[in-house]
Amino acid sequence: MTRTAVALIATVFASVILMAGVAAWSLGAPPRATDPAALAGQDLDPAMRTGNPTVVEFGANACVSCREMKVILAQLRQAHGERYTVLEIDLLKQQDIAQRHRIQLMPTQVFFDARGRETGRHMGKLALEDLVANLENAAANRR
Numbered sequence: 001m002t003r004t005a006v007a008l009i010a011t012v013f014a015s016v017i018l019m020a021g022v023a024a025w026s027l028g029a030p031p032r033a034t035d036p037a038a039l040a041g042q043d044l045d046p047a048m049r050t051g052n053p054t055v056v057e058f059g060a061n062a063c064v065s066c067r068e069m070k071v072i073l074a075q076l077r078q079a080h081g082e083r084y085t086v087l088e089i090d091l092l093k094q095q096d097i098a099q100r101h102r103i104q105l106m107p108t109q110v111f112f113d114a115r116g117r118e119t120g121r122h123m124g125k126l127a128l129e130d131l132v133a134n135l136e137n138a139a140a141n142r143r
Contacts, residue, residue: 051114053138054085055131059107060092065125066107072128079128084135109134113141 057073059066070088077086091098091106101110105123111134113119119138122130 050085052083052085053114053119053135054087054112054116055135056087056089056101056110056112057107058089058091058098058101058103058110060090062092063106069107069109069125072126072131075128076131080132080135111135111138113138117141 055073055076057066057069059069061067073086073088076084089097091103103110107125108121108123109126109131110121111119119141120134122134126134
């Protein structure tokens with residue numbers, strides 16, 4: 001791919017994000033970079049580069065453990081929302097993102113440092129304390 005093509009794709013992507021943000025703002029709701037619906041069909045990279053350690057939960061409503069994780073993730077957001085970015089991806093609705101991140105089981109939590117580099121992953125249900133410990137590890141990762 002040429003530099004011109006990459007620049008064009010980046011410009012189009014930025015324009016779409018800007019228009020979506022303006023549309024959401026005009027409807028009275030500020031745009032949220034962590035809104036899973038906004039990530040449909042897109043890569044997670046922009047959302048993970050918030051400057052905070054990030055956990056991405058890959059699951060589905062059809063999965064009992066995934067529904068239990070939603071409660072734990074809500075607790076994480078409430079207790080540490082300013083410090084960490086928490087994303088949820090529905091494997092059944094966003095299979096392309098799950099395939100790109102090599103998800104094999106649900107639920108799977110993937111942890112990223114503030115620069116968007118993967119620092120670890122866990123398959124299965126995870127306690128709040130363990131989520132925080134993994135995010136602290138991601139925050140300490142300075143490679």
